[in-house]
Amino acid sequence: MTGASLVVTDLHVEFSGFVAVGGVSFDAHPGEVRFLIGPNGAGKTTCIDAITGLTRGTGSARLGETELLGKQVHKIVRLGVGRTFQTASVFDELTVLQNLDIAAGLHRSSVSLLRARRGVDPSIEQALEETGLAGELATPAGILSHGQKQWLEIAMLLVQDAKVLLLDEPVAGMSHDERTATGDLLQRIAVKRIVLVVEHDMDFMRRFATRVTVLHQGKVLSQGTVAEVQADPKVQEVYLGTAGAATAAAMAVVPEAVAETLKLTED
Amino acid sequence: MTKLKPLPSLRGIAALSGIAMFAVLLLAVAPAVLSDHWLNNLGKYCCWAIAAVGIGLAWGRGGMLVMGQGVFFALGAYAMAMHLTLETAGDRVPGFMVLYDPLAPLPAFWEPFRSAGFTLAAIVVLPVVAAGILGYALFKRRVKGAYFAILTQALAVALATLISSTIRETGGDTGLSDFKFFFGFVLNDPANKVMVYLIAAALLIVCLLAVWQFYRSRFGELLVATRDAEERVRFLGYDPANIKLVAFVVSALMASIGGAMFVPIVGIITPAEIGAAASILMIAGVAFGGRASLFGPALGAMAVGWGQSSLGSTWPDGWTYILGLLFVVVILFLPSGLSSLPARFAAIRRRPAEQPTPPITAAELEEVRA
Numbered sequence: 001m002t003g004a005s006l007v008v009t010d011l012h013v014e015f016s017g018f019v020a021v022g023g024v025s026f027d028a029h030p031g032e033v034r035f036l037i038g039p040n041g042a043g044k045t046t047c048i049d050a051i052t053g054l055t056r057g058t059g060s061a062r063l064g065e066t067e068l069l070g071k072q073v074h075k076i077v078r079l080g081v082g083r084t085f086q087t088a089s090v091f092d093e094l095t096v097l098q099n100l101d102i103a104a105g106l107h108r109s110s111v112s113l114l115r116a117r118r119g120v121d122p123s124i125e126q127a128l129e130e131t132g133l134a135g136e137l138a139t140p141a142g143i144l145s146h147g148q149k150q151w152l153e154i155a156m157l158l159v160q161d162a163k164v165l166l167l168d169e170p171v172a173g174m175s176h177d178e179r180t181a182t183g184d185l186l187q188r189i190a191v192k193r194i195v196l197v198v199e200h201d202m203d204f205m206r207r208f209a210t211r212v213t214v215l216h217q218g219k220v221l222s223q224g225t226v227a228e229v230q231a232d233p234k235v236q237e238v239y240l241g242t243a244g245a246a247t248a249a250a251m252a253v254v255p256e257a258v259a260e261t262l263k264l265t266e267d
Numbered sequence: 268m269t270k271l272k273p274l275p276s277l278r279g280i281a282a283l284s285g286i287a288m289f290a291v292l293l294l295a296v297a298p299a300v301l302s303d304h305w306l307n308n309l310g311k312y313c314c315w316a317i318a319a320v321g322i323g324l325a326w327g328r329g330g331m332l333v334m335g336q337g338v339f340f341a342l343g344a345y346a347m348a349m350h351l352t353l354e355t356a357g358d359r360v361p362g363f364m365v366l367y368d369p370l371a372p373l374p375a376f377w378e379p380f381r382s383a384g385f386t387l388a389a390i391v392v393l394p395v396v397a398a399g400i401l402g403y404a405l406f407k408r409r410v411k412g413a414y415f416a417i418l419t420q421a422l423a424v425a426l427a428t429l430i431s432s433t434i435r436e437t438g439g440d441t442g443l444s445d446f447k448f449f450f451g452f453v454l455n456d457p458a459n460k461v462m463v464y465l466i467a468a469a470l471l472i473v474c475l476l477a478v479w480q481f482y483r484s485r486f487g488e489l490l491v492a493t494r495d496a497e498e499r500v501r502f503l504g505y506d507p508a509n510i511k512l513v514a515f516v517v518s519a520l521m522a523s524i525g526g527a528m529f530v531p532i533v534g535i536i537t538p539a540e541i542g543a544a545a546s547i548l549m550i551a552g553v554a555f556g557g558r559a560s561l562f563g564p565a566l567g568a569m570a571v572g573w574g575q576s577s578l579g580s581t582w583p584d585g586w587t588y589i590l591g592l593l594f595v596v597v598i599l600f601l602p603s604g605l606s607s608l609p610a611r612f613a614a615i616r617r618r619p620a621e622q623p624t625p626p627i628t629a630a631e632l633e634e635v636r637a
Contacts, residue, residue, distance in 0.1 A: 052502070077504035089499045091492045098488050105485055106504040113486040116279075160503060 004064030005029045006051075006081075006164050006194050011059040013043070013050050013218075020046045021057065022218040028164075033186050034196045035205050038215035039238065044198040045086070047215070048166045052076055052083050063164060078106065082162030086169050088149035092142030096133055096152060099141050100124045103156035127158040131185060147178040154185065164194040171204050183208035206230075214238075279483060282561055286475050289562070293468040298461055307532060310464035312572035313471045314529040319553045319568030320474045321521030324481060326550070327558030329514040330494030331411070335419030336522040337546035338426050339394040343523030344541065345430075345437065346393060347530040349377055350386035351446035362445075367435045374436050383450055390527045391520065398519030399512070406508035406515075411497075420543055427542030442537030449531045467528040471565065474521050479561060481517070490514055522549075548575075551590065555597050557604025567604060 006028045013021040021043040028034040036044045050057030053073040061068045068076050090099050097120065104121050105113065120137075128134040131151040136144065141152060150170050157165050170186075171179045179201070186195055186208060199205050205212065205226065212229045214222040222232040229235055297309055318336055325331045352361045359365075360373050379385045401422075405415060430437045437443070452459040481487050489510055493500045497507045530536050539545065548571060556567020571590065579586040601607060 072506075073501045074504050074506045077502055083502060085499075089496055091495055091499070093495060094488060094492060101485065102489055102492050102500075103503050105489065108485075113489065114480070114484050116480075116483045117485055156503070 003030050004163065006196070007060075007062045008047070008051065009060040009062075011047060011050055011057050011061060013046050013055055013057040015055075019218055021050065023059070024215065024218070024220055026213045026220065026223065028194045028196045030163075030192060030194050031190060032195075032210035033190045033208055034194070035209040035212045036196060036198045036215065037200070037202070037205055037212060038221070041217070042215040043218040044215055045168055046218075048083060048168055048196075048198060051166065052081060077160070077162075080161065080163035081166065082157035082160055082164065083166040084150070084153040084157070084168055084170060086172065088146065088153055090141040090144075090149050090152050090156070093140065095138050095140055096128075096144070097124070097137045099152060100127060100156055100159050104159040106160050121159070123159045123161070127155040130158060130188070131155040132181070147174045147182070150174070150182070151185070154189070158189065162193065165189070165196070167195065167197045169198055169200065171199070171201055179204055180207075282479055285562060286472065286479065289475070290468075290472045293472065294465060297468070298465070303457055303460065306464055307460060308573075308576050309569075310467045310532040311529065311576075312569040313464075313467040314525040314532060315549060315552065315568040315572050316565040317467070317471050317474050317525035317528070318522040318549050319556070319564040320471070320478055321518030321525075322549060322553045323558050323560070323564030324478050324490075324521075325514050325518035326553065327560070327564065328482065328487065328490045328494065329511055331511060331515060332413075332416040332550075333419055333515070333518060334416045334550060335421070335423035335543075335546050336518070336549050337423040337541035337543070338419070339398060339519040339522035340526035340529070340545070340549075341426055341430070341536075341541035342393045342397060342526065343390045344526030344530050344536045345443070346380065346386055346389040346523075347527040348443040348446070348536045349380040350383065351449060351530060352443050353377065353381050354450075355445065355447040363438050363441070363443075364435055371435070377436075390523055394519040394523035395516055398516045402512045402515040403508070406511045409508075420546065423541065423546045424543045427538040430538040430541075438537075440538060442535050442540075443530075444535035446531065446534060454531060454534070463528070463531045467532060470524055470528060474524070475561065475565065477517075481514075482561065486510070486513070551594055553604075555593065555604060557606030559603065560606040563604045563606035566606070 008027065009025045011021055011024045012019070024043065024047060026034075026036070036047065038044050046055065049055040051061045051068055053068070053071055053076045057069055059069065063079060063081060066079055068079065068081065071079075091102070094102070101117055101121070101124065104124055125134075128137065131154055133148065133151055133155060136148065141149065144152060154165070154167070154170070167186075171182050174182065183204060186197065189195060190210075197205075197209075209226050211224065212222075212226055213220060214229055214232075214235050216238050221238060222229050222235045224232075293309075293313070298306060301309060318340055322333055322336055325333045356362065360371070364371065364373070380389070405418065410418065431440050433439065434441075446454055448454060449459065449463060452462065454460070454463070481490075489500070489505065493505075493507045493510045500507050500510070526536075526541070529540070549568065552568030552571035553564040554567070555571060556565070557563025574590065575586065578589065597604060601611075
C-alpha cells in the first residue's frame with residue numbers, strides 16, 4: 001500500500017499473427033476506479049490476461065518499480081495483482097469461508113497448511129463485512145446467487161491483500177440494486193487500492209468511473225474522464241457508426257447491455 | 268458464524284470413531300474370529316487397501332488419475348522381497364540366481380538390502396524420490412487428465428516388463444518367493460503370521476488417520492480446490508504443481524508401504540502383481556468404494572480383494588465379468604461410489620420427488636475431456 005501505480009506502456013499481444021492488442025498504454029492509480037471499455041474484441045480482457053501472465057505480451061506493465069510481464073501467474077499474484085474472471089470462478093464445492101480461507105492462505109507457511117482451520121481470520125471477517133457476505137459463511141459457494149459469487153470473488157481478492165484488483169465484467173448479469181451495491185463497494189475499496197474494471201455496461205461506467213480508457217481493435221481510442229470520453233467524436237463514431245448523441249442505449253454495443261439499459265429506462 | 272463451528276468437529280468425531288471402530292474390527296475382532304487362512308487373506312486386502320487410501324487422496328481429492336500405482340507398490344514390495352530373500356539365503360547367493368549362473372556374484376544393487384535398516388528406509392525413500400521427480404516433471408509441465416493417466420499406466424507396464432526381462436537380477440516372471448524369515452521372525456510360525464497381519468492392519472489405520480488429517484486440514488481444502496479449478500488456484504498465488512506433488516508423493520508412499528507388507532503376507536511378488544492389470548484393479552476398488560470419501564477407497568479395495576479370492580478362485584472366468592459389470596454399474600449410477608449410498612438414500616427420503624444429482628459427474632466428465 002505504498003501508493004504504487006500500475007503503468008502499462010506499449011503493450012502488444014499477438015495470437016499467431018493476429019494482433020489482439022497493438023500498443024496500448026494506460027495507467028491506474030490508487031484512489032480511482034479505472035474503467036477499460038470498448039466493443040467486443042477490442043482487447044480489454046486480453047490486456048488483463050497479459051498483465052496477469054495468462055497470455056504472453058510484449059511491452060511493459062509495471063507495478064511501482066516491478067515489471068510484471070514475463071513472470072509466472074502465481075508470482076504475479078504474490079506481488080499483489082489479483083483478478084476476477086468474466087464467469088465467476090469460485091470453488092463451488094467449498095463453503096464461502098473455505099473459499100476465503102484458501103485466498104488468505106497465500107501468505108501462510110506450508111506447515112500451517114497441514115493443520116485444520118480454527119476460527120476465522122480477522123482479514124476474512126473484514127472482507128465479509130465489506131462485501132455483505134457475513135451471513136453466508138457456511139454456504140457452499142456453488143449455491144450463492146450470481147451477484148454473491150462475484151462479491152465473493154472480490155472478497156477473495158481483499159483477503160489475499162491485492163494491491164491491484166483487475167475485475168473482468170464484475171456486474172454482468174446483476175440486477176440494478178446489485179450493480180449499485182457493487183459500484184459502491186468498488187469505490188470504497190479503491191480508496192487504498194488500484195481498481196481496474198473491464199465493462200460493457202455504459203450506465204454502470206458512467207455512474208462509478210473516475211477515469212476511462214476506450215479500446216478499439218486493440219488500440220487506445222480515447223482516454224479521460226467520463227465526460228471527456230463521451231464527448232470524443234471518435235468514440236461516438238465507433239459506438240454509433242455515425243457522429244450522434246451518445247445516449248445510454250446507443251453507447252452499449254452488446255445486445256444484452258442494450259436490452260438491460262432499455263429495461264432500466266422503462267422502469 | 269457460530270452455526271458453523273460444531274459442524275466440522277461433529278463430523279470429525281464421526282470420522283474418528285469410524286476409524287476407531289475399523290481399528291477394533293481389524294486389530295481385535297478379526298484375529299479372534301477368522302481362520303488362519305482368511306486372516307492371511309484379510310492381511311492381503313489390507314495391503315491393497317493401504318495403496319487404495321493413497322489413490323483416494325491423489326485421485327479422489329486431487330483429481331490425478333494415478334493408473335500406475337503398481338510402480339510404487341513394486342518399489343516397496345521388491346525392496347522388502349530382496350531383503351527377505353537375502354535373509355533367507357544367509358551368506359549364500361539366493362537360489363534362483365545360482366540356477367542361471369552358479370558362479371556369478373550377487374548384483375551390486377542387492378548388497379545394501381542385507382541391512383534391515385536400509386530396507387525400511389528404502390521402502391519410504393524410494394517412492395518419495397521417484398514420485399517426487401516424476402511428479403515435479405509432469406505437474407510443472409501441466410500434464411494432466413488422460414495424458415497423466417496414460418503416462419503413469421505406461422510406467423507400470425514398463426516396470427513390469429523390465430522385471431520380467433531381468434530374470435537373474437529380479438527373478439523375472441517367477442518373481443521372488445520362499446521367504447523363511449521376516450526380520451528375524453520365522454514366517455511359518457502362526458503367531459508370527461498374526462503379527463505380520465497386525466502390522467499391515469495397523470499401518471492401514473495409520474494411513475487412514477493420515478488422510479483424515481489431510482482432508483480436514485487447509486491443505487485438503489486446497490487440494491480439492493486445485494482438483495476443481497486449477498487455474499483459479501494459480502490466480503490465488505499458489506503453484507498448483509506443488510500442491511499436487513505433495514498428494515502424489517504421499518499416495519506413492521502409501522502404495523509402497525502396501526507393497527512392502529504384501530510380500531511377507533502373501534509370500535511371493537511377481538510382475539503380475541504390479542503391472543497394468545494390477546494397477547487398474549487398485550483403481551477399480553477405489554472407484555467402487557468411493558474415491559473422494561475417507562473409508563470408500565479402503566473398503567472398496569478390500570471388497571474387490573475379497574471378491575477376487577472367493578469368486579476368483581471358484582469361478583475365475585466369471586469373476587472378471589462380474590468385476591467389469593460392477594465397475595460399469597457403479598460408474599453409471601453411483602459415480603461417487605458405494606460410500607455415497609447412505610447420503611443418497613437420505614436425500615431421496617428427504618425429497619422423494621427430486622432426483623439427487625451425482626456431485627462428481629461434472630468433474631468426471633471434465634477429467635475425461637481434459
